Amino acid sequence: KDQVFQPSTVASSEGAVVEIFCNHSVSNAYNFFWYLHFPGCAPRLLVKGSKPSQQGRYNMTYERFSSSLLILQVREADAAVYYCGCSGAGSYQLTFGKGTKLSVIP
């Protein structure tokens, strides 16, 4: 069965670099998408790609079956749920993990 795996929780101190890891068993998937979700709001795309990518404080590492989201200089306002998603060649279906809840310690 196609699945995406990510830790349920991650905690970090403010100002540190946080890493959230993701791997998958999705057939033919090679694109990763990282979304940020605050309760009550629409999930928002942070970074995506089939190679290492960066958008502001968000870096994405890339391997064929895994990716990490790195958040630089993490702040209390970054406390939210982060979803990792995968899609494959010719597929317009995004398969997501269960989400990682980030806690930031001031």
Place this chain on the structure above:
Amino acid sequence: DAGVIQSPRHEVTEMGQEVTLRCKPISGHDYLFWYRQTMMRGLELLIYFNNNVPIDDSGMPEDRFSAKMPNASFSTLKIQPSEPRDSAVYFCASSFRDWFGTEAFFGQGTRLTVV
């Protein structure tokens, strides 16, 4: 564009009642997705459409769930009859075809509570 619009934002209903969730995708997008979010399972894909045609409904949990897309600007997800275990946040998302692969744009979700 206003983005993906979902209604209602919150729905509370009694067990056994019919529930209809609505979605207006971003204009020009040819893919529409319905997801269900729960603590246990995260974001689960229920069904998706391409050019108003259902492509994959394998994620629909039971026959009580149905979805339609009568035109490019409107879709519904219906639960009949509803049960307490259907309580969740339901997201609609839309995207457009490009060479890279789809980036889904999400609505704000409908929080459904079945009592």
